[in-house]
Amino acid sequence: xxxxxxxxxxxxxxxxxxxxxxxxxxxxxxxxxxxxxxxxxxxxxxxxxxxxxxxxxxxxxxxxxxxxxxxxxxxxxxxxxxxxxxxxxxxxx
Amino acid sequence: xxxxxxxxxxxxxxxxxxxxxxxxxxxxxxxxxxxxxxxxxxxxxxxxxxxxxxxxxxxxxxxxxxxxxxxxxxxxxxxxxxxxxxxxxxxxxxxxxxxxxxxxxxxxxxxxxxxxxxxxxxxxxxxxxxxxxxxxxxxxxxxxxxxxxxxxxxxxxxxxxxxxxxxxxxxxxxxxxxxxxxxxxxxxxxxxxxxxxxxxxxxxxxxxxxxxxxxxxxxxxxxxxxxxxxxxxxxxxxxxxxxxxxxxxxxxxxxxxxxxxxxxxxxxxxxxxxxxxxxxxxxxxxxxxxxxxxxxxxxxxxxxxxxxxxxxxxxxxxxxxxxxxxxxxxxxxxxxxxxxxxxxxxxxxxxxxxxxxxxxxxxxxxxxxxxxxxxxxxxxxxxxxxxxxxxxxxxxxxxxxxxxxxxxxxxxxxxxxxxxxxxxxxxxxxxxxxxxxxxxxxxxxxxxxxxxxxxxxxxxxxxxxxxxxxxxxxxxxxxxxxxxxxx
Numbered sequence: 001x002x003x004x005x006x007x008x009x010x011x012x013x014x015x016x017x018x019x020x021x022x023x024x025x026x027x028x029x030x031x032x033x034x035x036x037x038x039x040x041x042x043x044x045x046x047x048x049x050x051x052x053x054x055x056x057x058x059x060x061x062x063x064x065x066x067x068x069x070x071x072x073x074x075x076x077x078x079x080x081x082x083x084x085x086x087x088x089x090x091x092x093x
Numbered sequence: 094x095x096x097x098x099x100x101x102x103x104x105x106x107x108x109x110x111x112x113x114x115x116x117x118x119x120x121x122x123x124x125x126x127x128x129x130x131x132x133x134x135x136x137x138x139x140x141x142x143x144x145x146x147x148x149x150x151x152x153x154x155x156x157x158x159x160x161x162x163x164x165x166x167x168x169x170x171x172x173x174x175x176x177x178x179x180x181x182x183x184x185x186x187x188x189x190x191x192x193x194x195x196x197x198x199x200x201x202x203x204x205x206x207x208x209x210x211x212x213x214x215x216x217x218x219x220x221x222x223x224x225x226x227x228x229x230x231x232x233x234x235x236x237x238x239x240x241x242x243x244x245x246x247x248x249x250x251x252x253x254x255x256x257x258x259x260x261x262x263x264x265x266x267x268x269x270x271x272x273x274x275x276x277x278x279x280x281x282x283x284x285x286x287x288x289x290x291x292x293x294x295x296x297x298x299x300x301x302x303x304x305x306x307x308x309x310x311x312x313x314x315x316x317x318x319x320x321x322x323x324x325x326x327x328x329x330x331x332x333x334x335x336x337x338x339x340x341x342x343x344x345x346x347x348x349x350x351x352x353x354x355x356x357x358x359x360x361x362x363x364x365x366x367x368x369x370x371x372x373x374x375x376x377x378x379x380x381x382x383x384x385x386x387x388x389x390x391x392x393x394x395x396x397x398x399x400x401x402x403x404x405x406x407x408x409x410x411x412x413x414x415x416x417x418x419x420x421x422x423x424x425x426x427x428x429x430x431x432x433x434x435x436x437x438x439x440x441x442x443x444x445x446x447x448x449x450x451x452x453x454x455x456x457x458x459x460x461x462x463x464x465x466x467x468x469x470x471x472x473x474x475x476x477x478x479x480x481x482x483x484x485x486x487x488x489x490x491x492x493x494x495x496x497x498x499x500x501x502x503x504x505x506x507x508x509x510x511x512x513x514x515x516x517x518x519x520x521x522x523x524x525x526x527x528x529x530x531x532x533x534x535x536x537x538x539x540x541x542x543x544x545x546x547x548x549x550x551x552x553x554x555x556x557x558x559x560x561x562x563x564x565x566x567x568x569x570x571x572x573x574x575x576x577x578x579x580x
Contacts, residue, residue, distance in 0.1 A: 002461065007457065010457050010460050010461050010464070011453070011457055011460075012441070013460050013464065014404060014408075014444075014456045014457065014459075014460040015408075015411065015437075015440040015441060015444055016441065016444045016445055016448065016453055016456060016457075017441030017442055017444070017445035018445065019445075026453070026454065026457060029454055029515055030454060030457055030458055030461070032515075032516060033396065033454075033458060033515065033516065033519075034458070034461070036393055036396070036516060037393050037396065037397055037462075037471060039390065039393045040390060040393050040394065040397070040471075040474050040475060040478055041470075041474070043387070043390060043474075043477075043478050043481070045474060045477035045478060045481070048477040048478075048480050048481060049477070049480055050473060050476035050477055050479075050480065051476050051477070051479035051480040051483060052476070054282045054283065054296055054326070054532040055282060055283035055326060055328050055532070057283070057325075057326070057328065057329075060325040060326075062322060069190075071189050071190070074187070074189035075189055075414075077187075078186060078187070078189070078414065078415035078416075079414065079415070080412055080413070080415070080416070080417070080418035081418070087413065087414060089413055089436070090434065090435055090436040090439055091435075091436070092436060
């Protein structure tokens, strides 16, 4: 069971704001789903490897050469707030 | 259908522009009821069609997909068109590049009619989670078309597109195909490049076709598959013509059946599935019982792995480089002026307002499962159960060539029927999820329709799952059934 407080904390970790009145609902819903996950605890996974590879391909690499996208202006047009060719953001520090 | 249209084009019975106009007119007429499309790209479609007509005019040979109008799910980027993933957070996002599959379709001369509706960021099984509006099932406007590729399925079923592309992470191509009476194909993981598709579950996602026939699916798959340097998980394969593998016998084909799958079905659905199996048996296939003991853990495994990967993939939607950024006072829950707001507050509000409820639920689930102290109990555990599920399939495929199941437990449900409890919606994926977990290819093919109410019949699909990279056997087996039913 995850509490409303935990919901606020987890949501904040994921950078999602939550309002007081919605935390109880999320708490109920997410807890119900987590309960369902408990089924997995009954599976004996002693000595089983985690499934990290699907296709079995390893170390797919290419030459470390840069390319030119060509449509940089299209990317800049997407900035929510723009100043000349810069993306304007809130101060980070 | 694609082949017939192709012949009409090269015999000049119809021009590519006329064909595009016909489909655009259908969209104009029908889409106010069906709501399959989020964006219609009339200008692009006609420009592409004109280019094909020019080639035909010069008596140049044209490929089978040239001039054929299709639709693209709105979580796959088409350069210059809006790409929203049906989320308000991307309401103003215009894709600056083409997804590899789109580039390849364009290279084959296909015509793009528009972008179709989906559950927000592909999270859902009914398209009711779209941040815009729900799409209706063309067969019954009070029922869902399925999800998350509901728009793509509805467009093809409603004759608003000849083919469509969808994405499938837990069944999102196959389930809508089942609900709308179409063929839906999820390739082997790695068969089709995911570059340009907005990632949901990176170890589970695949792009695939939704079409009226198996033949059309083979044609589209041939165009879009193959290794891509921009997708490091794409397999070293390419240049196959899947249409060449459609002819063939099912005599001697070993079809695996899981008893538990069929036992729990509603009687009408069971009857439909039994009819399909009977056809295969009479055609000479061998029906064998198989056991997949760990597959029953597929859903909980999926609902840990997928939200975890989703929470990571959706971290990029922070309102910084693109997408919705909430900086105005009216919508904010924080009581400060835009200038005084700090970065954290911007993130919290942008994502609270931009994302829908289901997305937020899944991100929270994923964040929790990956957080310190819980990682081993949830994510690592699920990854181990995943290995056991894979091994189940490896063992089964040493005894059979394909595995049979219904695609969905029932036909399309009515709007609102499953939205009160998230878990009920998740159970819709019970037959489709295992293929994504194991990475194997799977196809949904229309089975005999079932009665729902008042004598009304609705489509339902049967599913064949195949060995890794053995799309050919699936297509051959599906095509054989399809041809016999068409007679």
